[in-house]
Amino acid sequence: MKTIVYSQTGPSSVLRLVDRPLPEPGPGEVRLRVVVSGVNPTDWKSRSGATSSLAFPEATPNQDGAGVVDAVGPGVEDLAVGDRVWTCMAAQGRPTGTAQEHTVLPADRVTRLPDGVSFDVGASLGVPAVTAHRALTVAEDGPSRLAPGALAGRTVLVAGGAGAVGNAAIQLARWAGATVVTTVSSPTKADLARAAGAHHVVNYREGDPAAAVREVAPDGVDLVVEVAPAQNAALDLQVVRPRASIAVYANNGGDEVRLDVRPNMVTNARWQFILMYTMGAQALAAAAQDVTAALRDGAFGVGEEHGLPLTRFALADTAAAHDAVEDGVVGKVLIDVG
Numbered sequence: 001m002k003t004i005v006y007s008q009t010g011p012s013s014v015l016r017l018v019d020r021p022l023p024e025p026g027p028g029e030v031r032l033r034v035v036v037s038g039v040n041p042t043d044w045k046s047r048s049g050a051t052s053s054l055a056f057p058e059a060t061p062n063q064d065g066a067g068v069v070d071a072v073g074p075g076v077e078d079l080a081v082g083d084r085v086w087t088c089m090a091a092q093g094r095p096t097g098t099a100q101e102h103t104v105l106p107a108d109r110v111t112r113l114p115d116g117v118s119f120d121v122g123a124s125l126g127v128p129a130v131t132a133h134r135a136l137t138v139a140e141d142g143p144s145r146l147a148p149g150a151l152a153g154r155t156v157l158v159a160g161g162a163g164a165v166g167n168a169a170i171q172l173a174r175w176a177g178a179t180v181v182t183t184v185s186s187p188t189k190a191d192l193a194r195a196a197g198a199h200h201v202v203n204y205r206e207g208d209p210a211a212a213v214r215e216v217a218p219d220g221v222d223l224v225v226e227v228a229p230a231q232n233a234a235l236d237l238q239v240v241r242p243r244a245s246i247a248v249y250a251n252n253g254g255d256e257v258r259l260d261v262r263p264n265m266v267t268n269a270r271w272q273f274i275l276m277y278t279m280g281a282q283a284l285a286a287a288a289q290d291v292t293a294a295l296r297d298g299a300f301g302v303g304e305e306h307g308l309p310l311t312r313f314a315l316a317d318t319a320a321a322h323d324a325v326e327d328g329v330v331g332k333v334l335i336d337v338g
Helices: 041-048 119-123 126-135 164-175 187-196 209-216 229-239 261-266 279-297 315-326
Strands: 001-006 016-017 029-039 063-070 084-087 101-107 110-111 156-159 180-183 200-203 220-226 240-248 270-275 310-316 332-336
Touching: 001 315, 016 110, 016 315, 029 119, 029 315, 041 315, 063 119, 063 126, 084 119, 110 279, 126 164, 126 220, 126 279, 156 164, 156 229, 164 180, 164 187, 164 220, 164 279, 180 187, 187 200, 200 209, 209 229, 220 229, 229 240, 310 315, 315 332
Parallel strands: 156 180, 156 220, 180 200, 220 240, 240 270, 310 332
Antiparallel strands: 001 016, 029 063, 029 101, 029 332, 063 084, 084 110
C-alpha cells in the first residue's frame, strides 16, 4: 500500500511516499481503507518536532480521516466490514496516521458515518469538532452533552469563527439552540462565519468589539470559545456574564496570558483549557456521539457554503498539504487518498 512516512522530525521535506505491507488488525482493532485524510495544525506541529519528539522509528502523519472498514480484529463487535466511518486521534500514541491507503486503529477511535454524510465531512471532524464539542460543554451552568435545545437561551461567543474549530463551534452551538456571536478579522471571514450559521458577526479590527458584543448580549455571554487568549483576555472579561466559562483551545497570538484577579473573581469566571489528547475517554466518547447526532440531523457541513472552504491535495503531495496548513490557509485541507 502507498503511505506517507517520516523517520525524523523537521520541515515538510522529511515526508516521503513509500510502499509498505498491508497491515492486519489485532484484537480490538479495525483496518480502515482511507478515502480522505484531514490535516490539522497539530499534524504539522508534531511532524516538525514543535510539540513532541518522534516516538517511533517511522511514523505516518495525520490524526483525522474517513473511509471504509475493510477488516476487523478479534473482539470487535460494534463495527463490520463495509461500514463507512470517521476517525480522530489516529496517530495518537501510534505510528499509523491517516496519510496512507490503509490504517489500523483501535475500534474506539472509529465512529460510523450516518447515511448520506460524505467522506469530506467525515475527514473534517476529528480534531476541530471534538475540540469544539468540549469547549461547548464545560460551562458551570451549562450542559455536559449537546443536543437540540441543550444551549437554548444561552449566548456563545466564538473567537475566530472562520477557523476550523470556530466553524465547528458555530455549527454545533447553533444546532444546540444557542445564540452565536463570533469575532473575525475581515469581511471575507465574516461571510464565512455567517455561512457557518453565526447569528451576529463582529469584526474585531473595527470600532469597539466589546460594545458590539454587549449590544447583542447586554447581560453578557454565557460561554467563550477562545482561540487567542493572550490577545483576547481583556475583551472576554468585558463581555462575559457571571459564572461564564472561557474555553481556551489554542494559543494564537502568544503563549502567555495575564489575568487580573479582581475582574475574574467578581464574575466567578472559569478559564478552562482544552487539549483533545488529554481530555479523557468519557469526554471523547460523548463528543463522538453528539457530533454524529448533529450529522444525522443535517446540522454539520463543509465547503464554502458552510463557511469552511476546502483545499485538496493528492496523497503524494502531503508535504504541500502540511505547508498549506502551516501557512494559515483559510478553511480545511483534505488529502484524497482512496
